[in-house]
Amino acid sequence: MHSELIMAGFGGQGVLLIGKLLAYAGMKAGLEVTWMPAYGPEMRGGTCNCTVVLSDRQVGSPVTNRPHGAIVLNLQSIDKFEPLVRPGGILVVNTSLINRDVGRTDLIVVPVPANQIAKDAGSAKAANVVALGAFLGASGLVDPQLVKNVLAETFAGRPKIVELNDVCLTRGVDIGRTFAPALAAR
Amino acid sequence: MAKKLMKGCEAIGEAAVQAGCRLFFGYPITPQNEIPEYMSARLPQLGGVFVQAESEVAASNMLYGAAGAGCRCFTSSSSPGISLMAEAMSYLAGSELPVVIVNIMRAGPGLGGILPSQSDYFQATKGAGHGDYRVLVLAPSTVQEAADLMMEAFDLADKYRNPVMVVGDGLIGQMMEPVEFKRHIDPEDLPEKPWATTGAVGRAPNVVNSLYLRAEDLEQHNWHLQRKYAAMQAEVRHETYLADEDLDVLIVAYGTVARISRTSIDALREKGLKVGLFRPITLFPYPSEALWATAQRAKHVLVAELSTGQMVEDVRAVIALRRRVDFFGRCGGMVMTAEELADAAEQLAAVPASVPA
Numbered sequence: 001m002h003s004e005l006i007m008a009g010f011g012g013q014g015v016l017l018i019g020k021l022l023a024y025a026g027m028k029a030g031l032e033v034t035w036m037p038a039y040g041p042e043m044r045g046g047t048c049n050c051t052v053v054l055s056d057r058q059v060g061s062p063v064t065n066r067p068h069g070a071i072v073l074n075l076q077s078i079d080k081f082e083p084l085v086r087p088g089g090i091l092v093v094n095t096s097l098i099n100r101d102v103g104r105t106d107l108i109v110v111p112v113p114a115n116q117i118a119k120d121a122g123s124a125k126a127a128n129v130v131a132l133g134a135f136l137g138a139s140g141l142v143d144p145q146l147v148k149n150v151l152a153e154t155f156a157g158r159p160k161i162v163e164l165n166d167v168c169l170t171r172g173v174d175i176g177r178t179f180a181p182a183l184a185a186r
Numbered sequence: 187m188a189k190k191l192m193k194g195c196e197a198i199g200e201a202a203v204q205a206g207c208r209l210f211f212g213y214p215i216t217p218q219n220e221i222p223e224y225m226s227a228r229l230p231q232l233g234g235v236f237v238q239a240e241s242e243v244a245a246s247n248m249l250y251g252a253a254g255a256g257c258r259c260f261t262s263s264s265s266p267g268i269s270l271m272a273e274a275m276s277y278l279a280g281s282e283l284p285v286v287i288v289n290i291m292r293a294g295p296g297l298g299g300i301l302p303s304q305s306d307y308f309q310a311t312k313g314a315g316h317g318d319y320r321v322l323v324l325a326p327s328t329v330q331e332a333a334d335l336m337m338e339a340f341d342l343a344d345k346y347r348n349p350v351m352v353v354g355d356g357l358i359g360q361m362m363e364p365v366e367f368k369r370h371i372d373p374e375d376l377p378e379k380p381w382a383t384t385g386a387v388g389r390a391p392n393v394v395n396s397l398y399l400r401a402e403d404l405e406q407h408n409w410h411l412q413r414k415y416a417a418m419q420a421e422v423r424h425e426t427y428l429a430d431e432d433l434d435v436l437i438v439a440y441g442t443v444a445r446i447s448r449t450s451i452d453a454l455r456e457k458g459l460k461v462g463l464f465r466p467i468t469l470f471p472y473p474s475e476a477l478w479a480t481a482q483r484a485k486h487v488l489v490a491e492l493s494t495g496q497m498v499e500d501v502r503a504v505i506a507l508r509r510r511v512d513f514f515g516r517c518g519g520m521v522m523t524a525e526e527l528a529d530a531a532e533q534l535a536a537v538p539a540s541v542p543a
Contacts (some may be wrong), residue, residue, distance in 0.1 A: 007259065020362065024191055027364050035191070038303045039217055041215040058328075060449030061524045062361045062442070 009073030133172020208234030256382025280396030301519025419420030429462030
């Protein structure tokens with residue numbers, strides 16, 4: 001197992017956080033993990049992304065230009081990363097903020113109205129966790145319960161935040177799982 | 187201790203704490219700001235001292251004072267800041283003071299940019315400041331290794347009474363990986379430094395200085411330093427990956443580029459090409475003998491760096507008369523992809539070996 005993934009959106013949407021959650025969960029699953037944020041001038045423009053590599057062997061390059069999957073939370077991010085995902089890879093698209101279709105036909109596209117779902121659950125701020133859930137549901141890469149455990153540790157003492165994120169992750173996973181058969185069929 | 191996910195910069199800071207260091211002097215610069223940030227929070231908890239100096243020049247001379255008083259101390263900076271510390275490094279080496287200096291390299295020259303680079307190899311290994319001096323240089327390629335080498339750097343600095351540099355690049359500093367701290371050293375348990383200027387109560391005063399006005403004395407001092415640098419050969423170390431056989435191409439790379447090379451090598455192996463990696467961990471002293479032992483079984487040698495070609499000169503010094511040495515580099519903050527490095531190695535593998543007569 002070796003998977004290179006990119007999470008991207010506006011600064012403040014929490015893409016670095018879901019990258020860390022995924023890396024932590026991967027570590028707890030016994031995988032080798034690396035989390036690498038973009039820190040260069042590109043992030044000064046308001047967009048933000050990070051790369052997470054999960055592997056059953058020592059991680060080589062911590063950056064990738066051919067990710068196995070991507071979670072894109074805004075329009076700039078889908079424009080930048082849709083062309084890079086490897087054929088057959090998963091592209092989670094936040095349809096609350098991205099109002100265009102995906103051009104590629106060789107990807108498993110998982111459309112999720114992440115902001116809307118998170119808002120309905122209590123706060124649009126948790127849209128990032130909905131999107132992460134959708135990715136986990138579709139990919140089966142890491143047990144979502146591990147992410148929930150990490151959330152509980154990260155937000156220990158703040159039960160409302162833990163509960164909100166729990167609900168958001170689960171709703172994302174449920175949506176993502178409906179796309180898992182498409183992945184299995186490949 | 188359980189593994190924690192930490193940024194390279196934070197792991198370096200915590201490793202210093204675990205090594206018993208309680209003093210940090212520095213000045214902010216991207217991409218290593220997480221080190222002073224971490225130390226500013228951590229050291230006061232432990233009764234230590236964090237000083238944000240007025241400049242890198244000041245910070246590095248504060249290091250001189252603290253080390254002269256026998257304290258474990260370190261500073262960190264990034265390329266332009268290290269240039270400002272070059273004068274102090276010469277004085278530290280001349281006065282034989284044990285300090286650790288971290289350089290999270292960014293692209294130059296001049297103010298350059300903030301993105302990853304390995305273009306301070308010459309500065310680190312050949313001497314940034316004036317005079318015949320060297321510092322021991324360690325180059326980690328993972329966050330765990332950054333923590334391990336950072337802890338060891340303090341011991342090596344004490345052992346040789348010499349500055350030790352730990353060099354990473356923006357990727358090593360910014361990435362998060364699982365890390366555990368394998369040792370814990372209490373500052374109280376550190377060995378005595380009988381040469382340090384600790385107050386001279388009941389003993390003759392110690393002098394820490396690099397001034398030798400009599401040429402005869404200064405020459406002797408220089409030969410003494412050179413014997414010490416020669417003795418550092420005992421610390422030389424390296425790692426190889428899939429290089430214990432006859433190879434089409436041997437890639438020589440350190441730090442981040444060594445990791446990228448591993449990904450390239452995995453892809454090339456799937457294509458049936460025999461490609462391996464030689465990764466120096468000490469950049470000074472350089473693992474020359476081990477390099478030739480590995481390189482002589484390779485048809486081609488390809489040095490890859492995030493620079494226009496610096497370490498390649500040391501590789502050529504070792505094997506140029508016996509093998510042609512090719513180079514692949516990106517610079518300015520551009521990081522080579524595993525694909526483009528693999529392409530460079532694959533093209534090289536396709537041409538006949540040119541072994542100089």
